[in-house]
Amino acid sequence: MVFSSLEFLFLFLPLVALLYFIFPVKLRNGLLLCASLFFYAWGEPVYLFVMLGSIVMNYVFGLLIGKASTPGRKKAALAVGVAGNVLLLGAFKYTGFFAENLSALTGLTLPIKEIALPIGISFFTFQAMSYIIDVYRGNAQAQKNPLDFGLYISLFPQLIAGPIVRYSTVAGEIKERHIDFSLAADGIKRFVTGLAKKALLANSAGLVWDTLTKNGAETSAVSAWTAALMFSFQIYFDFSGYSDMAIGLGRIFGFHFEENFNYPYVSRSVTEFWRRWHISLGTWFREYLYIPLGGNRKGTGKQIRNILIVWLLTGLWHGASWNFVLWGAYYGVLLLLEKLFLKKFTEKLPVFLRHILTLLAVLFGWVLFAFDDIMLVPKFIGSMIGLNGLSDAYSPQLAASNAALTVILALASLPLGKILSERFKEKIGEKSALFGIAETAWFIILFILSVAFIVEGTYNPFIYFRF
Amino acid sequence: MKNRIFVSVFSLLLAALSVFTLAMPKKDFSDNENRTLAKFPELTFENVKDGGFTLGFSEWLSDHFIWRDAWVSVKAAVSVAAGRRENGGVYLTKDGSFVDGFSDEDAEFFETNVNALKSFCETVKSGYNIDVISIIAPTATVVYEEKLPQFAVTADSDALFEKLGEIPGFVDLRSAMEQNSGEYIYYRTDHHWTYKGAYFAYEQYEKAIGRTPLNENVFAIETVSDEFFGTLYSRFGLFMNKNADTLCAPAKTALGEMKVTNSKGETCDSIYSEDALGKKDKYLYFLGGNDSLIKIETGSATGKKLLLIKDSYANSFLPYLIPDSSEIYVVDMRYYTGAVTELIEEAGITDVLVLYNLKSFASDRYFRFINE
Numbered sequence: 001m002v003f004s005s006l007e008f009l010f011l012f013l014p015l016v017a018l019l020y021f022i023f024p025v026k027l028r029n030g031l032l033l034c035a036s037l038f039f040y041a042w043g044e045p046v047y048l049f050v051m052l053g054s055i056v057m058n059y060v061f062g063l064l065i066g067k068a069s070t071p072g073r074k075k076a077a078l079a080v081g082v083a084g085n086v087l088l089l090g091a092f093k094y095t096g097f098f099a100e101n102l103s104a105l106t107g108l109t110l111p112i113k114e115i116a117l118p119i120g121i122s123f124f125t126f127q128a129m130s131y132i133i134d135v136y137r138g139n140a141q142a143q144k145n146p147l148d149f150g151l152y153i154s155l156f157p158q159l160i161a162g163p164i165v166r167y168s169t170v171a172g173e174i175k176e177r178h179i180d181f182s183l184a185a186d187g188i189k190r191f192v193t194g195l196a197k198k199a200l201l202a203n204s205a206g207l208v209w210d211t212l213t214k215n216g217a218e219t220s221a222v223s224a225w226t227a228a229l230m231f232s233f234q235i236y237f238d239f240s241g242y243s244d245m246a247i248g249l250g251r252i253f254g255f256h257f258e259e260n261f262n263y264p265y266v267s268r269s270v271t272e273f274w275r276r277w278h279i280s281l282g283t284w285f286r287e288y289l290y291i292p293l294g295g296n297r298k299g300t301g302k303q304i305r306n307i308l309i310v311w312l313l314t315g316l317w318h319g320a321s322w323n324f325v326l327w328g329a330y331y332g333v334l335l336l337l338e339k340l341f342l343k344k345f346t347e348k349l350p351v352f353l354r355h356i357l358t359l360l361a362v363l364f365g366w367v368l369f370a371f372d373d374i375m376l377v378p379k380f381i382g383s384m385i386g387l388n389g390l391s392d393a394y395s396p397q398l399a400a401s402n403a404a405l406t407v408i409l410a411l412a413s414l415p416l417g418k419i420l421s422e423r424f425k426e427k428i429g430e431k432s433a434l435f436g437i438a439e440t441a442w443f444i445i446l447f448i449l450s451v452a453f454i455v456e457g458t459y460n461p462f463i464y465f466r467f
Numbered sequence: 468m469k470n471r472i473f474v475s476v477f478s479l480l481l482a483a484l485s486v487f488t489l490a491m492p493k494k495d496f497s498d499n500e501n502r503t504l505a506k507f508p509e510l511t512f513e514n515v516k517d518g519g520f521t522l523g524f525s526e527w528l529s530d531h532f533i534w535r536d537a538w539v540s541v542k543a544a545v546s547v548a549a550g551r552r553e554n555g556g557v558y559l560t561k562d563g564s565f566v567d568g569f570s571d572e573d574a575e576f577f578e579t580n581v582n583a584l585k586s587f588c589e590t591v592k593s594g595y596n597i598d599v600i601s602i603i604a605p606t607a608t609v610v611y612e613e614k615l616p617q618f619a620v621t622a623d624s625d626a627l628f629e630k631l632g633e634i635p636g637f638v639d640l641r642s643a644m645e646q647n648s649g650e651y652i653y654y655r656t657d658h659h660w661t662y663k664g665a666y667f668a669y670e671q672y673e674k675a676i677g678r679t680p681l682n683e684n685v686f687a688i689e690t691v692s693d694e695f696f697g698t699l700y701s702r703f704g705l706f707m708n709k710n711a712d713t714l715c716a717p718a719k720t721a722l723g724e725m726k727v728t729n730s731k732g733e734t735c736d737s738i739y740s741e742d743a744l745g746k747k748d749k750y751l752y753f754l755g756g757n758d759s760l761i762k763i764e765t766g767s768a769t770g771k772k773l774l775l776i777k778d779s780y781a782n783s784f785l786p787y788l789i790p791d792s793s794e795i796y797v798v799d800m801r802y803y804t805g806a807v808t809e810l811i812e813e814a815g816i817t818d819v820l821v822l823y824n825l826k827s828f829a830s831d832r833y834f835r836f837i838n839e
Contacts, residue, residue: 001521006528014478185470188477226607243809339744394637397620404550445479452541455532456704 001042002160003191003245004198004454012039013249020253021179029151029174032253039156039171040119046147047118048246050092051154057084058128059149059227066133076356082129089125092118097320099304108303120160122317124153126284131167133288139168147310161242163280166287170255173233177254184271187251192450193442194244199450202237205230209370212398217371217380224383225403233409239278247384258283268354269346270361272335281317285310300340307339308332318369323377327368446466487533497535498747500701504530513721531770534704543704549587555702563710564655565699569608570591571622574829581630583835584821587807588635590838591819593603595811600636600675601821602626604660604668604780607653610644627825638675640776643667657697658826659750660779662688662715669787672820686717691739695749714749717786723766725789730759730802736753738763740783759802760810763795774816776800776807776837781822792818800833807837 014060023031043046047082061081068074090098092115102108134140143149152174158165159247200330213225219227250257258282267273270402274282290310296303308329315328338346346354367384371377382388411417420438428435496503508523509512515521521576530539538560543554552559556568576659588599608615609624626719642654646666652664660668666683673680695712719737728734740755756781773792775781777799788795796814810816 005525007525010481010488011528014481014485020547024482043518045516045518045521181470185473188474313597394620396617400617401551401553408549431469436472440473443473443478444480447477449541449545451484452538452545455529455535455538456542462706 002037003147003242003249004450006451006454007042008452008456009195017252029148032156033147033154036151036156036159040154040315042157042286046121047121050088050118050121051124052150053086054085054088054124054128055146055150055153057081057088057141058131059146062134062135062149063144065132074385076134078132081132084133085125085129089121091115092121094316094320103129113369123164124159124164126164126281126317127167128153129162130284130288133164135388140171143171153252155255156248157253157255157446158257161239161246163246164284165280166284179252179254180452183254184252187248187253187324187413189248189443190251190440191245191248192447194241194246194248195450196413196446197237197241197244199453200239200446202234203411205237205409205452206234208402209234209453214372217280217376217383218388219368219383220389220395221384221386222249222391222395223398226378226398228363228367228370228380228384229406230402231305231370232265232363233413235366236413237409239310263413263415265362266355266415267362268351269343270336271338272330273362274331274455278385281314285436289313304336305329307336311335319372321372321374323374325370326366326374330365330368371466386464474818482532482649482742488528488531491531491533495517495530496838497530499536499696499706500539500704502701527530540706547705550635553619554704557699557703557826558619559572559703560611560616560704562614563576564614565657565703566607566611567597567699568619569606569621569826569829574622574627576832576834577829578826579625580831580834581634583635583837587821587837588763590808591811592635595816597805597811597816597819598636598822599819600638600672602637602640602668602672602823604640604744604822604824604825605641606826608657609825610648610653613758622829627829634814636675638671640668640671643671651713653698654695654699655710656695656700657750658699658824660695660784660797660824661712662717665780665784666787668784671825673791676818678791681787682768685721685790687721687819688715689718691745691752694751696747697750698748701747705766714752716752716783717789722786722789726733726764728762728764730761738789750782750799754785754797756803758797758798758806759799763789763796764799765789765795767791767793769789769793771818772796772814772816773818774807774811774814775820775822776799777820777822777825778831780824780827784822800831800837806839 001012002305003009012035016031017403019031020028037052039046058081061077061084064077068077095115104401105375117314125280131143131149135142141151152165152167152170155165209227209230212223212230218226240261247257247259258280260278262276262279264273264276265278290306293306293309294302295306297459311328311332312325313328314331315324318327346357349357367380368377424438425435485663491492491817494504505523505526507527508520510520513519514523529535546554553568558566558568560566584601586744588601590819591597591599605628608621612621612624623783628639628641632639642662647663647667650663651661653660653665666686670680690713692714697712697713702705716739719739722738725736725738727738738754739752741752743749743751743755763785767790769792771792772794773788773796775785775795775797777787777797778801781797785795785797794814796810796816798810811819821833822829
């Protein structure tokens with residue numbers, strides 16, 4: 001089930017919320033677990049068993065690691081547990097990709113069977129690994145209650161597309177959490193903001209991108225730049241909207257998830273961009289891979305190696321396809337260059353130039369990211385530099401009908417709304433009735449408009465569901 | 468307190484929409500959108516396993532969501548406010564009327580169909596010594612090009628009409644339509660022409676075959692509905708725009724007695740379908756829609772046996788032909804599977820008229836079967 005669907009908004013959510021608040025505290029985890037399993041099974045009835053398998057496996061390894069009598073056994077249990085997770089992810093996500101490339105390399109014809117990807121498997125597998133590693137490190141106690149552990153893995157707000165919640169951050173709240181009106185109000189506001197980002201902004205931008213690239217990558221420069229810009233907006237509003245909805249829903253039920261996005265498009269360097277984009281994934285890789293590999297503490301050579309490993313895997317995490325590997329490598333190299341050489345140079349540049357350079361680097365990254373068929377990338381870049389003409393017959397119409405949308409998208413990706421509402425709050429006072437009414441009206445309008453776009457919307461994909 | 472109110476307001480809003488959606492009686496057909504709505508999916512093990520049930524459920528919920536038309540309108544209105552003047556391939560013009568888009572992509576079969584029509588004219592001329600008359604009518608996109616939103620991209624109709632001019636017996640309606648563009652010749656909410664547009668076409672047709680057109684008064688035009696919301700209105704989705712069209716037609720009495728036989732062999736005494744006036748698409752009043760072959764035996768004694776090969780534009784044009792012919796065979800190439808030449812032979816056809824609008828002629832993948 002997706003958040004931006006009528007069945008979620010008007011059947012699942014009201015029912016689960018109602019039961020949650022009338023149930024005694026003891027039964028709430030059970031209710032949330034049942035609801036989460038139903039939520040997953042709605043879209044993936046068969047793969048529910050894959051997720052249940054992952055839950056059982058990691059529950060057992062958590063206990064084994066927790067109870068291991070010697071450090072050696074503890075380490076062995078962790079190694080087998082991590083391997084089990086990597087195998088599970090590999091089997092469902094990368095089998096086809098590796099078989100295909102192995103065939104191409106060796107000339108053998110391996111029987112390639114396309115396996116459909118279980119939704120959210122990359123997210124819940126990473127969460128499960130964070131759990132067994134946290135237990136191994138002693139940052140968390142092994143969870144003895146299988147239902148509570150199942151709830152951690154399957155908790156529906158963040159099940160399908162993150163944020164990747166590390167076990168240590170929610171272990172306490174799984175056991176005991178507090179709910180009240182102020183938290184619920186915050187949660188609703190956050191959820192509605194995310195819903196509007198998704199339904200109003202991401203889908204509108206995505207539709208333009210799809211229309212412009214449906215006939216391939218060869219098009220005029222105006223179309224290619226518009227398309228790339230629209231994809232950049234789509235992926236940001238799509239993914240950060242989903243994270244907002246997840247965080248908001250979490251609050252309603254008393255959970256505090258960590259932030260996942262922090263206005264990435266205001267960054268002044270690529271390093272800063274990655275501190276603001278998909279923060280939970282970056283944190284995961286830093287905590288569980290980069291630092292264990294030695295991070296930056298073992299000399300520049302090792303650091304370069306570690307950064308490249310982390311970024312190739314970050315790329316591959318996004319999908320079993322060469323363009324994602326290339327995209328990861330691109331950022332690995334870019335971050336290294338920035339760290340080692342460019343920083344000294346770019347820091348002297350005027351701020352606006354640094355913004356523009358960063359945005360261009362990110363935009364180019366999205367071009368790599370957007371085309372599953374890597375052969376289309378050079379063609380599309382050719383279009384961007386004008387090899388197929390600067391403009392075409394549709395360019396004026398394209399510009400006229402998307403001018404307003406572009407301005408809205410650009411403004412919405414800046415922290416402008418946040419700043420304005422803070423000012424407004426200061427000026428008339430947070431406690432004043434006027435502020436309350438204005439705020440309520442604003443969120444109702446956003447909600448109504450989002451629902452209108454969902455009711456009519458035939459176009460409603462979630463990009464990050466593929467990962 | 469503030470948070471309590473905020474949470475309550477949202478909870479009530481959600482609950483109200485949920486309960487209303489579930490409690491409201493369900494419709495099978497959306498008049499505004501002019502389509503059948505999704506049915507509740509079957510709850511079987513197979514259907515649940517392969518995800519068909521949940522998909523079907525989503526469609527069902529969206530189609531039967533409370534005040535669906537209002538939501539659709541809100542979305543269309545927001546798009547318009549954001550500068551979009553096109554939705555579902557339909558343009559909203561400055562005066563609030565809708566015009567069907569017509570781009571190069573819609574002209575996929577234009578060349579094929581022009582060639583098919585040319586060779587059809589030759590076959591009929593050499594085989595039966597009949598001069599085929601062809602009318603490919605300009606649509607509102609052509610006549611009202613200046614009314615379209617700025618930068619709207621349309622196919623180059625001048626180039627298309629130049630090509631059409633090569634067809635023997637082609638009647639170009641452009642100047643007649645453009646001269647009368649101040650009149651109500653196209654519907655504001657539908658892609659068809661009105662009784663008026665069809666009448667100007669009839670005048671040109673009669674002139675082309677060397678006859679004098681009857682005066683409009685002879686046909687005793689009457690209003691059959693003043694609440695017609697056509698297909699463009701449905702496709703654009705801006706349902707609060709209440710600029711309804713008026714549907715007029717020559718009075719039944721003015722056309723005299725006739726016998727109409729449809730492809731199933733059923734007969735009736737009128738080319739009008741009163742039933743259609745109770746439905747959404749009131750243009751179906753003319754002929755009750757499209758059929759592969761309809762035979763009309765009129766009361767007129769001209770002895771002319773006309774074969775009319777046509778699209779739906781001809782449906783509202785047909786009444787004017789009643790006094791003109793004794794028998795009319797109306798063929799729709801999208802549904803007709805027989806050989807057209809055999810029909811000419813068997814029925815003893817004396818005149819042939821091909822009548823399409825430019826867009827449907829340019830995009831019709833069945834027209835080429837006219838030679839088979």
